Amino acid sequence: MDILIDDVRHAYDRLIVLNSLSLDIPSGEIVCILGPSGCGKSTLLRLIAGLEVPDSGRILTRGNPSPRTLHPIAIVFQDFALVPWRSVAKNVELPLEHHALSAQERQRRIWSALQQVKLTEFAHAYPNRLSGGMRQRTGLARALVVDPAILLLDEPFSAIDVGTRELLQRDFLRLWEDARFTGVCVTHDVLEATQIAHRIVILSRRPARVRTIFEVAVPFIDRREDHPTLVALQQAIREIIREEIEAGGRELEGAS
Amino acid sequence: MAGSSKVHPRTKTGSVDQRETRPDAEQVRYRGEFNSRPVPHLSLLTLAVVLALWWATTSVGTSAIGVPAPYEVMTAFGALARNGELLKHLGASLQRLFLGWVLGAVCGVGVGLAIGLSSWGRAIALPLVSALFPVPKVALLPLFILWFGIGEGAKVATIAAGVFSPMVFAAYSGASGVDRNVVRMAQTFGIPSSMIIWKVILPGTIPALLNGCRISCSIALILLTAAEMIGAQHGLGALVLASGNLMRTDQLFVGILILSILGVSVSGILSFLERILLHWR
Ligand SMILES: Nc1ncnc2c1ncn2[C@@H]1O[C@H](COP(=O)(O)OP(=O)(O)OP(=O)(O)O)[C@@H](O)[C@H]1O
Ligand SMILES: [Mg+2]
Numbered sequence: 185m186d187i188l189i190d191d192v193r194h195a196y197d198r199l200i201v202l203n204s205l206s207l208d209i210p211s212g213e214i215v216c217i218l219g220p221s222g223c224g225k226s227t228l229l230r231l232i233a234g235l236e237v238p239d240s241g242r243i244l245t246r247g248n249p250s251p252r253t254l255h256p257i258a259i260v261f262q263d264f265a266l267v268p269w270r271s272v273a274k275n276v277e278l279p280l281e282h283h284a285l286s287a288q289e290r291q292r293r294i295w296s297a298l299q300q301v302k303l304t305e306f307a308h309a310y311p312n313r314l315s316g317g318m319r320q321r322t323g324l325a326r327a328l329v330v331d332p333a334i335l336l337l338d339e340p341f342s343a344i345d346v347g348t349r350e351l352l353q354r355d356f357l358r359l360w361e362d363a364r365f366t367g368v369c370v371t372h373d374v375l376e377a378t379q380i381a382h383r384i385v386i387l388s389r390r391p392a393r394v395r396t397i398f399e400v401a402v403p404f405i406d407r408r409e410d411h412p413t414l415v416a417l418q419q420a421i422r423e424i425i426r427e428e429i430e431a432g433g434r435e436l437e438g439a440s
Numbered sequence: 441m442a443g444s445s446k447v448h449p450r451t452k453t454g455s456v457d458q459r460e461t462r463p464d465a466e467q468v469r470y471r472g473e474f475n476s477r478p479v480p481h482l483s484l485l486t487l488a489v490v491l492a493l494w495w496a497t498t499s500v501g502t503s504a505i506g507v508p509a510p511y512e513v514m515t516a517f518g519a520l521a522r523n524g525e526l527l528k529h530l531g532a533s534l535q536r537l538f539l540g541w542v543l544g545a546v547c548g549v550g551v552g553l554a555i556g557l558s559s560w561g562r563a564i565a566l567p568l569v570s571a572l573f574p575v576p577k578v579a580l581l582p583l584f585i586l587w588f589g590i591g592e593g594a595k596v597a598t599i600a601a602g603v604f605s606p607m608v609f610a611a612y613s614g615a616s617g618v619d620r621n622v623v624r625m626a627q628t629f630g631i632p633s634s635m636i637i638w639k640v641i642l643p644g645t646i647p648a649l650l651n652g653c654r655i656s657c658s659i660a661l662i663l664l665t666a667a668e669m670i671g672a673q674h675g676l677g678a679l680v681l682a683s684g685n686l687m688r689t690d691q692l693f694v695g696i697l698i699l700s701i702l703g704v705s706v707s708g709i710l711s712f713l714e715r716i717l718l719h720w721r
Contacts, residue, residue: 230624233624233627233628234627234628235624235627235628255629255630257628258628258629259624259625259628261621261624261625263619263621265619265621265622265624265625266622267622267640267643268720268721269643269718269720270720278626278629278631278639279626279629279631281631281635281639282630282631282632282635310720311720312720312721326625330629336628
């Protein structure tokens with residue numbers, strides 16, 4: 185499904201977080217969203233998830249999800265947001281429990297999701313016994329179990345050590361190859377963005393608008409870390425974000 | 441720390457390897473004094489020492505200051521147990537404790553969840569509860585006696601009032617302490633609110649509720665004793681007060697001992713519940 189964000193403005197009390205933000209995210213693409221800290225990336229994700237209503241403007245989705253889709257949208261958080269008193273399998277089952285599914289279909293979905301993230305062995309473990317990487321894979325399995333058309337990720341791999349993170353990024357791409365969801369991934373990690381995104385959206389400092397959009401034309405199989413196009417892209421992105429942060433700093437100094 | 445991954449300069453047994461080849465190296469000082477380590481039998485030993493001291497002081501004839509000897513307490517205990525008085529006192533107390541605690545806890549958890557889950561509940565109930573919270577609940581006893589008479593009603597109501605506030609705050613803080621992102625995740629999946637409350641928020645308040653139970657049970661025990669000192673035929677508070685008036689310190693000690701055992705048992709039951717309900721921690 186496409187996501188169409190149309191002239192959205194959102195404020196918390198007097199703090200304007202997003203202002204005239206427009207962005208179209210095409211169906212089946214992975215879009216990474218970068219921007220200075222506190223600029224409103226998580227807010228944007230919550231708006232897309234329908235957890236908050238924009239003060240003005242519209243957020244639309246377009247297209248029909250596949251017949252396998254139980255719920256069109258799912259979310260993955262940096263802190264995994266697992267339910268600590270539920271085992272891995274029970275966590276994955278949570279989004280199925282309010283749907284009328286046969287017990288067989290329910291189990292099939294749980295086990296296929298666990299297989300996709302390679303966690304079948306730990307199906308009955310509790311979250312506090314898992315490593316960070318395993319927790320996040322549980323979070324991914326729980327999101328994928330409904331076959332969402334849109335997957336929202338808020339800094340999904342930033343609480344995970346570098347080596348495991350690269351593995352998870354590769355696994356994530358493999359999952360996308362199978363499911364072809366529309367992915368919206370907020371991240372701080374420029375390298376990560378150039379590894380997993382079709383398109384990179386850079387937001388300006390608060391109040392955030394879309395500052396720049398980069399298309400990453402390199403196919404996934406060619407995305408070695410030292411690929412010259414990607415390295416150049418990373419530099420360009422870092423430069424823009426630095427500019428935004430410095431401009432924000434100057435505004436603060438001017439105001440005080 | 442070159443090579444430290446291969447040879448640990450300090451082993452568990454305390455032997456130090458390669459000291460000669462590293463003249464400039466210093467032993468790392470142990471700074472884990474506050475690490476918890478099991479000390480076998482020390483708790484039992486302490487208890488035995490206290491008992492021995494008690495026995496020793498009373499056997500040299502200081503019972504004039506009001507401390508009965510251990511065997512005197514045991515004798516009083518036996519007598520009270522045989523003539524059925526003890527069971528009457530204990531039964532009356534347990535009944536009041538149970539009724540008052542359940543009444544206060546049910547109301548308190550209900551109000552606390554309403555505050556924690558709904559903006560309306562919060563706006564209505566929070567000021568009232570905050571105003572009631574600092575009032576020492578014994579002060580309500582005379583009021584309850586006026587309302588309900590000097591019988592069971594006033595005692596149960598006092599205990600319930602004391603249990604109410606801590607349970608309100610336990611339920612309220614438990615419900616609002618549930619991980620925001622877990623709730624957001626569930627909402628994003630379109631899980632109905634009633635199911636989110638039942639499957640995510642309520643189980644998430646259990647740790648806070650168990651803590652609330654600990655606090656409210658000890659408050660209930662205090663209020664029970666105080667309430668039974670006013671116009672009660674039976675009950676541990678009545679036993680303690682009457683024994684004091686008759687200078688029967690042996691019986692008085694029996695009462696205190698039973699109250700202590702009651703508190704320890706409640707605490708034990710709660711620890712057991714914690715192990716069962718929070719096994720995932
Ligand atoms: N519920 C809220 N109430 C009030 N202010 C909020 C709320 N949520 C976010 N904010 C404010 O809105 C701004 C944007 O927050 P948001 O979390 O969207 O930023 P972010 O880009 O995700 O930041 P980070 O990169 O640090 O995660 C911040 O200044 C934050 O303080
Ligand atoms: Mg954020």
